Amino acid sequence: MEKRIINRVAGGHRAATAAVLAAALVGTMLSSVAIESASAASPRTSRASSTASSPAATLTAVNVPGTTALGAAAVDLAHYGYTEREYYADGKANRYRGAVAGALQTASVIDGNWPYRTRVLVRTPKPGHFNGTLIVEWTNVTIGVDADFVFAEAHDDLLRQGYAYAVVSAQNVGVNRLKTWSSARYGSLSLAASNVDPQTGGNIDNCGPIACSGDPLSWDVFSQVAAALKANPGRNPLLPGLKVRDVIATGQSQSAFRISTYYNTIQPLANVFDGFVAWDRAGAERTDLAVPEVSVNSEGLSGLAPTFPTSTYTRAWEVAGSTHGSLYAAQYVDAMFNRDKSLIGPNGQPESFTQWVEPSCAVLPPFSTVPNGLVVSAALDSVKKWIEFGKPAPPTILFTRDANGQFVRDANGMIEGGVRLSQFVAPTADQSAFNGTAFPCLVSGYHHFYTPQELEQRYGTSRNYVTQVAQAMFAAARGGYVLPYDAVAATLAATKVAIG
Structure with a gap:
């Protein structure tokens, strides 16, 4: 039809x-x-987390009069029938040897009983709207403050579909900014632990060739918060009226690398998560875990991060024309940072995410209009179906590469292959996935909306x-790469x- x-x-x-x-x-x-x-x-299939071995964090509601939550949702959740709550998460974490980027083997415990306290934001629908799945996002801290970029990019679909959503501050950079932003609300937070391996003297959490504080507790923090939310115990449950059937871990960019490392080294030990979705970019995943994972990757980052082979339970989807975050996501994060005044610029004054990006740009304004979130939403939906019904996600779909591994482009310079959304093949803006040579604009692209005359010249008629x-869009939907x-x-x- x-x-x-x-x-x-x-x-x-x-x-x-x-x-x-x-x-x-x-x-x-x-x-x-x-x-x-x-x-x-x-009937649902069995889940990996049915035998979860990670202990649960203790979550208590944050109630500090005269303060507000940093990073609260930047949309009207009530419009979607959602409520947001913030909790302190307390527990004792292990340090692990081998939980490092690029590792493909299960990590081992160095020691335990390291106390921590962090925070988690929890967004819940009304019980009748809940679809049974909790998504747990590992916040990105590259900018120096927690940012839930997956939710920013895909929130409209996620809220419409009835997911419960948790945003976890798992790293020291984010926690330290929380404390300086509001000592009254967040002064008791701590993820402090030695990053020195007592056996080798080297870094436990590999931050690179130089010494760093690292985040050796982050793995258990993430596991234990998710375990607590899934259990949803007590007379005052963390997710009121909801029964969580499965839990999906997600993260973007720096957090996607952490999620990928978690999949390879911690998941076999903790066994908390039923599936994973990494956005821009996961590393190589091991092939011997029967836990579904989909990695959604942008064109903007394609030249800086390799695409790894996929396997029976892993997929990689590359999105043509997309940048490391779309204009849609940037507008969400701008609204959040402008409200909270949490991102401080070089002049010591608050600035937006866009203002943070712009100094590195060769062309303004930054960001492509190709909405990564549509594909991220489809990836989450695919992993959910994989978990619940045993229906594998659509196959890996990559950009076309020649015999030398170089990207193939058409006469207009448009990359061939990958997921091809209408915003790429039938755009309303002149745009690119790249912008100059300096990070972060290099991977952020740019856009210039067409004038009415340019639209008519390009398309002729509505x-x-x-x-x-x-x-x-029908082609992408038939393939399963958009909803x-x-x-x-x-x-x-x-x-x-x-x-x-």
């Missing part, structure tokens, strides 16, 4: 206006959503533009773009 409708538009049939196309797409795509929802009643959007809902939403949005 979809193909006939698109062909009618392309063929110029008068009855097949953009509105008719959109209505038909809604019918066909939403029917597939209904089928997927109905399948939720099917009908032609809608057709191109529909073709791209049906998002294909419909993109097509409906395209009908509102006036051209010609």
Whole structure:
């Protein structure tokens, strides 16, 4: 049906206006959503975390009058029927030998009983909207402050689908900024532990060739917080009215590397998580774990980070035209940083995420409009189905490379292969996944929205533009690399773009 409708538009049939196309797409795509929802009643497969061996952290509600939570959601959660709570997380953690980037073997315990206290933000839907899955994000601290970039990029889908969501401060950089931002609220936090291996004298957590404080407790902190949330115990449960069936770990960029290391070295010991989604970029994953993992990677970072071979339980999806964070994610993080005044610039004054990026840019404004979050959402959905029904995620999909490993591009310089969203193949902006030679703008790209005249020159008519959007999004949805809902939403949005 979809193909006939698109062909009618392309063929110029008068009855097949953009509105008719959109209505038909809604019918066909939403029917597939209904089928997927109905399948939720099917028997579930066994989970890796059914024999979890990690102890649970003790979580207590944060209640410090006159203070607010740093990094609280930068959208109206109530609009989605969600509530956000912040907890202190206390426990005792092990230090591990072998939990280092690039390792493909299970880590070993050096010692234990290192006390810690950190914090976790928990976003929960009403019980009737909960889909049974808790996502736990390892915050990115590259900027010097906690940032939940996965939630920033994909929050609309995640909240619409009914996930519970936890944001964990697992590293010293984030915890130390929390303490300087509000000593009254966060002064008791600590992830302090020696990073010196008593056997070798070297770093336990490999920060590089120079000495560093490291984060040797981060692995158990992440495990124990997730274990507590999954158990959801007591008269005052952490996730009121919810019963968690499965838990997915996620993280972006620096946190994706940590998630990848966790998968390889800690997951076999802790056995807390049922699945993993890493966004830009995970390292190589071991092949002997029956735990699903999908890595979603941008074009912007493709030249700086290699793509590793995948296996029975791992996948890699590369997204054409995408940057290390889209314009959509940047706007979310800007709103969060501007509200909290938590990111301090070189002049000692608060600044936004965009302002942090811009000095390294050759072209302004930064960021591509290609929404990584649509693919990240599909990856989370695929891992959820893999866990619950044993249905493997769609196959690895990479950019086309020649015999020398170089990316293949068309005559217009557009990369070939990968997930090809409508924002890439039928854009409303002149954009690139790259911008200059300096980090972070090198991987942040740029965009210039087309003028009405440029849109008309490129597409001719609204009908032609809608057709191109529909073709791209249907192809991505058929492959499983975007959700049906998002294909419909993109097509409906395209009908509102006036051209010609």
